[in-house]
Amino acid sequence: MGATEVTLVTYHYVRPLAGSRFPRLKALDLAVFERQLDYLAANYRFVRTDEVIAAYRGEGDLPANGVLLTFDDGYSDHFRYVLPRFLDRGISGAFFVTATAALDRELMDVNRIQFTLASAGDVTALIDEIETGIEEGRGEFDLKSPSEYRAELMLPNRFDGPEVAYVKRLLQAALPDALRARLAARLFRRFVTSDEAGFVEELYMGPGELRTMRQSGMHIGLHGNHHVWLDKMSRNDQASEIAGSKRVCAAVGQPETGFSFCAPYGRYNCDTLDLLREAGCAFAVTTRSAVARLTDPPLEVPRLDTNEVPKA
Ligand SMILES: [Zn+2]
Numbered sequence: 001m002g003a004t005e006v007t008l009v010t011y012h013y014v015r016p017l018a019g020s021r022f023p024r025l026k027a028l029d030l031a032v033f034e035r036q037l038d039y040l041a042a043n044y045r046f047v048r049t050d051e052v053i054a055a056y057r058g059e060g061d062l063p064a065n066g067v068l069l070t071f072d073d074g075y076s077d078h079f080r081y082v083l084p085r086f087l088d089r090g091i092s093g094a095f096f097v098t099a100t101a102a103l104d105r106e107l108m109d110v111n112r113i114q115f116t117l118a119s120a121g122d123v124t125a126l127i128d129e130i131e132t133g134i135e136e137g138r139g140e141f142d143l144k145s146p147s148e149y150r151a152e153l154m155l156p157n158r159f160d161g162p163e164v165a166y167v168k169r170l171l172q173a174a175l176p177d178a179l180r181a182r183l184a185a186r187l188f189r190r191f192v193t194s195d196e197a198g199f200v201e202e203l204y205m206g207p208g209e210l211r212t213m214r215q216s217g218m219h220i221g222l223h224g225n226h227h228v229w230l231d232k233m234s235r236n237d238q239a240s241e242i243a244g245s246k247r248v249c250a251a252v253g254q255p256e257t258g259f260s261f262c263a264p265y266g267r268y269n270c271d272t273l274d275l276l277r278e279a280g281c282a283f284a285v286t287t288r289s290a291v292a293r294l295t296d297p298p299l300e301v302p303r304l305d306t307n308e309v310p311k312a
């Protein structure tokens with residue numbers, strides 16, 4: 001009889017931070033990642049994505065203390081730093097990739113905002129700029145006043161303090177799309193770089209790297225066509241998002257059904273689950289923080305964040 005639980009762990013950036021161009025980026029330092037791998041190797045058994053999927057189907061057993069490492073957003077970090085270490089240690093991870101970033105080489109909003117925050121230094125200067133943009137935009141868009149936005153959105157969450165959470169909420173969702181795109185682009189140009197295309201080439205894996213990952217035994221999953229909140233979209237728009245995200249399957253040479261999925265920002269609803277089922281999704285992970293049980297629905301499998309797992 002196999003284990004009834006398995007631990008999935010979520011990672012985003014994994015890179016050497018000291019001496020890097022963005023030392024303040026909220027990334028997991030490579031040396032700390034290696035220590036966490038040592039810890040996990042001593043206390044867990046690494047399992048493969050296909051073993052986890054089979055166990056959820058009742059078609060295979062998992063070992064006790066199984067752990068599956070998962071990586072969101074398709075960063076080049078995963079190819080450059082994670083893949084070689086996984087090959088050395090015989091580990092297979094799951095890598096969830098956003099189609100417009102990997103294939104169309106578009107910068108995701110979430111990254112535009114993260115790198116702006118990492119480069120700007122002082123978050124109050126960023127807030128000033130955004131609030132000035134809100135005041136200027138009040139004739140053109142239906143907007144609240146900055147103090148109303150502050151009252152609603154300047155609150156800490158699981159990962160960020162109130163000011164950083166406020167910037168992210170404004171630029172990711174709260175402001176009208178056209179205004180937040182305009183403000184985020186302006187801030188990115190000012191604080192990070194005017195060469196967005198070059199930045200994208202550096203930041204994300206492309207089709208060639210993804211194929212190499214897959215050929216090296218890594219699992220490639222889908223993470224949206226655009227990196228957006230699915231639960232805010234109509235059912236039709238969600239269906240297009242899921243269809244668009246399946247382009248990654250073709251690009252890496254895997255079947256279009258039986259794929260795995262990770263909703264951007266962990267945001268999904270009942271429509272998302274229906275549409276994923278219709279589209280042939282086999283397995284989907286969330287951002288709910290828990291050790292996964294095989295009794296969890298296979299399209300809503302929880303994960304711990306790397307910060308919730310010991311590093312030594
Ligand atoms: Zn993501």
